[in-house]
Amino acid sequence: MAVLLTGGAGYIGSHTALCIANAGLDVVVLDNLSNSSPEAIRRVSELTGKEIPLIIGDCTNKDDLEKAFSAYPIDQVVHFAGLKAVGESVAKPLMYYRNNLDASLTLLEVMAAHGCNQLVFSSSATVYGTIQEMPLKENFPLGCTNPYGWTKLMSEQIFRDVGKADLGLSIVLLRYFNPVGAHESGRIGEDPNGIPNNLMPFICQVAKGRLERLSIFGNDYPTKDGTGVRDYIHVMDLAEGHLAALKYAREHRGVEVFNLGTGVGYSVLDMVHAFEEVNHIQVPYRIAPRRPGDIATCYADPTKAHDLLHWQTHRTLTDMCRDAWNWQNNNPMGYRNA
Numbered sequence: 514m515a516v517l518l519t520g521g522a523g524y525i526g527s528h529t530a531l532c533i534a535n536a537g538l539d540v541v542v543l544d545n546l547s548n549s550s551p552e553a554i555r556r557v558s559e560l561t562g563k564e565i566p567l568i569i570g571d572c573t574n575k576d577d578l579e580k581a582f583s584a585y586p587i588d589q590v591v592h593f594a595g596l597k598a599v600g601e602s603v604a605k606p607l608m609y610y611r612n613n614l615d616a617s618l619t620l621l622e623v624m625a626a627h628g629c630n631q632l633v634f635s636s637s638a639t640v641y642g643t644i645q646e647m648p649l650k651e652n653f654p655l656g657c658t659n660p661y662g663w664t665k666l667m668s669e670q671i672f673r674d675v676g677k678a679d680l681g682l683s684i685v686l687l688r689y690f691n692p693v694g695a696h697e698s699g700r701i702g703e704d705p706n707g708i709p710n711n712l713m714p715f716i717c718q719v720a721k722g723r724l725e726r727l728s729i730f731g732n733d734y735p736t737k738d739g740t741g742v743r744d745y746i747h748v749m750d751l752a753e754g755h756l757a758a759l760k761y762a763r764e765h766r767g768v769e770v771f772n773l774g775t776g777v778g779y780s781v782l783d784m785v786h787a788f789e790e791v792n793h794i795q796v797p798y799r800i801a802p803r804r805p806g807d808i809a810t811c812y813a814d815p816t817k818a819h820d821l822l823h824w825q826t827h828r829t830l831t832d833m834c835r836d837a838w839n840w841q842n843n844n845p846m847g848y849r850n851a
């Protein structure tokens with residue numbers, strides 16, 4: 514049997530492909546490469562010593578999904594495929610709703626046609642909206658502040674409804690906090706198109722000299738040093754969370770949701786200083802105005818994932834900073850020059 518990773522050539526997908534292939538599962542990737550490179554999957558094959566098939570196809574296209582399901586004995590799917598830039602989603606909401614919702618709907622239809630009933634979905638902590646009570650628990654009220662977030666929350670709702678209607682389904686919704694870092698080999702990592710939106714790739718590109726300085730978005734938040742606090746999680750810990758979720762899906766029916774975070778929050782200045790210390794490199798920064806839509810603090814209560822998935826994070830902030838830099842330093846232009 515095989516696990517299909519939609520969007521598996523992307524940042525989290527490629528690390529998960531590596532992790533689950535190393536655990537002995539057969540992996541198939543379907544990706545339209547709109548935000549990724551086939552080189553990522555070539556390197557995963559190299560690192561695991563297993564040929565990982567990459568189907569270049571679109572998850573909103575039934576025929577493309579059919580190709581995957583007809584060619585391989587797929588019994589589980591991890592659904593990463595989606596557009597993820599918050600700012601872009603505000604500017605191009607239709608593109609986000611069309612791509613992210615269509616991908617979820619089409620996938621469900623093709624899975625049903627092939628009798629595949631186990632799914633793990635990439636959701637996000639963004640579905641907790643602007644709630645201020647921390648740590649965030651899975652049963653807190655939900656709401657979103659941008660179209661990207663709504664596509665995640667709406668997809669969650671679709672999966673819940675479909676799971677209610679078909680009691681044979683196993684659906685695991687994973688709410689990721691802030692994935693950072695890279696595989697320890699430095700061969701795969703995060704490779705954003707253009708100027709990064711997220712903190713860690715921005716820090717890495719400043720350290721490498723690709724960008725001049727980091728803008729810290731606000732130092733007047735009600736946090737220990739005034740800068741925003743987030744729950745950064747090493748991408749390999751996150752990848753292992755998917756392995757645990759796939760096991761859970763094999764053993765349970767119904768729909769379940771889990772936070773995947775460390776439970777610990779670090780500020781932007783914590784991240785900058787840790788990165789500088791661990792890698793012995795300067796990260797020039799300036800304080801800039803707050804970024805619209807940002808909240809002060811966001812971190813998970815990961816207890817449910819500890820208890821039911823028997824998963825927990827092992828890697829430290831030092832590991833995150835070292836591995837992120839190792840990837841950036843070895844691949845200054847990401848996969849582009851490969």
Ligand code: NAD
Binds near residue numbers: 570572594
């Ligand atoms: P990514 O952009 O690196 O990976 C997503 C992949 O999906 C890309 O390879 C892209 O080419 C592919 N894709 C997009 N639309 C597609 C379509 N219609 N058909 C086929 N492939 C398609 O992003 P990532 O950081 O690896 O995120 C993976 C998933 O996790 C996304 O759904 C994202 O929204 C979610 N997520 C990410 C974060 C984060 O901080 N990175 C946080 C929470 C949730």
Ligand code: UD1
Binds near residue numbers: 637731740741742
């Ligand atoms: C962002 C998205 C979130 C999405 C997540 C993963 C927004 C408002 N939120 O989360 O919906 O799920 O990415 O893609 O875009 N920061 C700086 N300077 C920078 C970049 C970031 O100071 O150049 C700060 C931010 O203000 C924040 C922290 O660093 O306090 C983390 O930012 P980021 O990495 O973008 O993640 P989130 O905002 O948590």
